[in-house]
Each structure stands twice: as structure tokens, then as C-alpha cells.
Amino acid sequence: MSAASSSVHPASRPRFYQTTRWRQGRDFYLFVSPWVVGTILLTIFPLAYAFGVSLTNWDGISPGFRWVGFDNYAKVLSNPETWASLGRTGMLALVVVPITVVGSLVLAVLLNNKVRFRAGWRTLIYLPAVVPPVAATLTWKLLFERDSGAVNAILGLFGRDAVNWMTGQQVFIVLIVVMLWGIGGGVIINLAALQDVPQELLEAAELDGAGHWRRFVSVTVPTISPVLLFQFVTTTIGVLQTFVPALLLSPGSGAAAITSVPESNRLFMIDVYAEYFAFSRYGYASAMLWLFFVVILLITGIFFKVSGRTVFYAVDPSAGGRND
Template sequence: MAILTTAPAAAPAPDAPAPSRPRRRPSARRRMEGRAFYAFISPWLAGTVLLTLFPLVYAFVISMTNWDGISPSFSWVGLGNYGDVLVDPGTWASLGRTGVLAAIVVPITIVGSLLLAVLLNQRVRGRTWFRSFIYLPAIVPPVAATLTWKLIFDRDTGALNGLLAQLGLDAVDWFNGDAVFGVLIVVMLWGIGGGVIINLAALQDVSAELTEAAVLDGANAAQRFWHVTLPAISPVILFQTITTTIGALQTFVPALLLSPASGAAAITAVPEANQIFMIDVYAKYFAYSQYGPASAMLWLFFLAILLVTVLTFKIGGRTVFYAVDPSEKGR
């Protein structure tokens, strides 16, 4: 009787390519989801192209010309505007004031918002009202907030000079001299409540297990905050540092509205102490019709802010702790 046997299948050659699977065509549902995705992000894409990318390219083109913003004729000057801007003492003076402003406002905002968030995170009666009161200034439009503080600091009718008079002190002209720079700092710190809410949300997301473990190890409140809470919320602090720095460097509206004059004359009447970089750019555009140099200043400022942001990421990234390694996400 014959026994039928089957020969074992031959092993594929080691160099033979793996059989390729036929590529599936996306289903109708996947195509519909894709179209819905692009439909939902289309307003953002249109806004990015029309309000960000196009102005950047247009400003770069103008920075290569001597256009005055009115005349239809202009000539190309190449990188001449950039050279003129870099050797202009006024540019460096305004940039220095902007740096001083950011160096004062950013640390106070970061540290102050964190301390207020820690206080408001305590279990005390009425903390919801306190949180609302702290956050309320952050939702006030910048123009309204600046004009309100301008009324408070007014030399003749302001509430602050009225208080000084009650104390037997002389009235201060807050909008002339170096005093106006202090007023600008106060106006910018007025909206600190936004950072408080972000820090408060981060504090409430700190792992309770880590805090309890630190308590069992005998750590006091200061040690728990420094070794547990602060590392846990360090990504939020880095985020706020970057956004607050960019916002401080781009300050414009408060400095312009704190000018003693109003209307079209406000830009040329800004006190020297408040002539920060964006005020200098605005003046070149609309007061002196120097569109080429102004556009060159904007592009140089854009590159400077980009450099500051990258350096902040590099330096701050060494002290930031993530619950999940960023390199492992998406794997």
C-alpha cells in the first residue's frame, strides 16, 4: 500500500522580496472624514495664508525698496534698508527699552501668576469669587484697560494724584519723563489673571500619589512644592514663559495710548521712555512714510523673536519634566 506524503514547502530565498500587499483604496467613509477635516480647518488655513504668510512675504518685498507707501514709483535698494536699520542708534535704543520692559514684565508675570495660583488653590471659603476677581482684568480689552489706567494716572483728575494730595504729597505728571514707563509696566501686569488660571489648572493636575509619597517621606510644604509640584507643572511654566516673552516684546497698544496726545499726533508725542521697538516701527510707517526701513525692522524683529523662542526652548527644555517622554509619543 502506497503512502502519500507531502513535501515540505520550500523556504523563500533570503534575498527574495516580501510579497507586497495590495493597497486598499480609502473607503467612502474615510474620504468623507478627510473632506470634513479639511473643511473644518479651511478657515484657519485661509487666515494663516492671508493674514500671516502673505503679509510676511509682502513686507519682505517692501523691505527691499524705498517705497513711501503713497507714490506708485519706487526703486530697489536690496539689503540697504537692513544695513541702515542695523547702524541706526534709534533702533538699538528702542530695542533696548523693549528688552528692559520684557526683562521686568516676564519674570513678575510668571512668578506672580504662579504664587497667586498656589494661593487660590487652597481650600478656603469663597475661593471661587477670588478666582473670578483675579481673572476678570484678563478679559478686559487692552484698549479699555489702558484708557482706564490713563484716567487713574491723570495729573489733574486722576485718582492716584488725588490720593497723593490727601497724603500731603505733590501731584506727579505720570505721562512725562521716566514715570510713564512705570505706568506702562502697571498696565501690562494688569492682565496677570490669565496666567493665574493656566497655572491653577496645572496645579490641579498634579498627581496626588506623588504628593502623598512625598508626605510619607517627611517632606515639608516647601520641599513638596519644589521637588514635586514645580517639576510637574514645568511644561506649563515653559509655555507661559515663551508666550509672555513674545507678548512683551510685541507690546504696542498700551505704549501708544499712554501718549499725552491723541489721534494722529499720538505717535509722535509718545514719551521717549515709552518709545519701544513697535512704536518706532509704527512711526516709520505712518508718521514718516519710510515703508522700506520699517519693513526691514519688522523682519529683523521677527528673526530676533524666533531666535529668543528657540533659545528658550533649548535652555528651558533641560529643566522641564514630562510625565511621558515626548520622543515616545505617537509610537
């Protein structure tokens, strides 16, 4: 009796580290610690390190360096090549992102019809998306090969001269084609989203006299808009960072490849990589890296800001699991 009454007395409350709240918090942090520690060590710290390097004139090899403040940033911004490669990268995104997002939506809508061999079509269209960038680029390089490639062979059938695809502006077209080959990845995601659009809503709209197009625009698109936004953002970020296809479409191989990338394919990350590992200008390259990081953050931020009004969430995305 006295023991029970003393246990509710404020003076003998269990110590903080004995409370359920503490234990739960401890468990939570134990469980998420791999990711928290990993993010600090493998993402935040490297970025901070790169920022530090960007304030120096370090060449990556010699032990000595000098702090130069924001000189590297001024140099990057005043270098015309910066704007040229940003322009090329932006152009690639302007071509590839809309075609990928809209194209994969159209293909998904077609596949969502009751067409014969649906599963077969889906697999065939998805197949190229499974091919890693290295193999995809090598494959297209063989197709666009000057003497033995299929593209020039087809042009030959129409009496056209062989084109040298690996130089000049042409190689930018090859790069675009490589990027578009993976369109099937988006198709699969869109297809899954389309199958979750409530049939009842579509039927109700049909009863109200809405045609195919009207139902698509007013019911389907709003319902799957979160998926479309996510795809739009991730595709944009992915395309802006394009590196491997542009590198492998160069005539050189190994360490020589990076400096032999044709001018029209010198995307921003190609320039960054070359500044680091071909020209050993670590300070300057780190400044480029950070500027690009900020640019990508800004673009992502703008997308989400704009989408706040246009994207429809059936479930509040900020609502958490059962504990929130």
C-alpha cells in the same frame, strides 16, 4: 470564483485615487484646508511681501520705487534709535515677564489652599484680565491723571506733591502697571494646572518627610513645568510686541497719537508703526519689522532649546492622537 481571484491579482489593483489611503489623505487635507490656505494667504504671504518691501525704498504712496538690496537693514542696524527702542522693549520684558509668571504662580498656589471664598477670590483676581487693553489703559490713565487722578490724591494724603505721570520716565512706570494688571489670566491657567498635580505624589513626598517648600520645588513645579514654560514664552512674545498701551498713554489722540508717544515709551513696535504710517518709509519700516521678527524667533527658539532639558512632560508632547 474567477472574479474573486482576479481582484487579488496585482494587475487589477484599484487605482491610486480609489485606495483608502488616498481617500484618507484627501479628507485630511480637506479638513485642514481652511487653516492651511489661511496661513499661506494671511501670514506667510504678508511676511514675504514685507520682506520684498524691505528691499525697496518705497514710500507707500507713489507708484514708483527702487530696489536697494539690504540698504534698509544696514540703516536700521546703524541707527542708534533702533538699539534704544530695543533696549526699552527689553527692559519692559525684563520687568513684566518675571513678575507676571512668578506672581501668577504664587497667587495660584495661595488660591489652591483651602481658603475661605476661594471661588470669589479667583473671580476677583481674574476680573482685570478680562478687561481689553484699550479699556485697561484708559482706566490707568485716569488713575494717574495729574489733577483728578487717584494716585496723586493718595500721594497728597502723605503730603507729597502731585507728580506728572504722563511724561518722562514716569510714564514707563504707568506702562508697567497697565501690563501687570492682567496677571489674573496666568493665575487661572496655573490654578488649573495645580489641581492636576497628583495628590498621591504630594502625599507620598509628605510621608517621606518632605516639607512644604520641598514638595513644591520637587513635585509641584516639575509637574506643571510645561505650563510655566508655555506661559513664559507667550508672555515674553506678548510683552515684546506691546503697542496699544504705549500708544494710548500718549497725550495725542487719533493719527497724532503715534508721534506724541513720550520717549521712554517708544517701544520697538511704536517706532515701526511710526515709520510706516507717520513717516511713510515703508521700506525702512519693513526692514525693522523683519529684524524684529527674527529676534522674536531666536528668543523663542532659545527658550525651547534650553527647556528641552528642564521641562518635564508627563506625556510625550510629540506623540499625537490615535492615528499617529
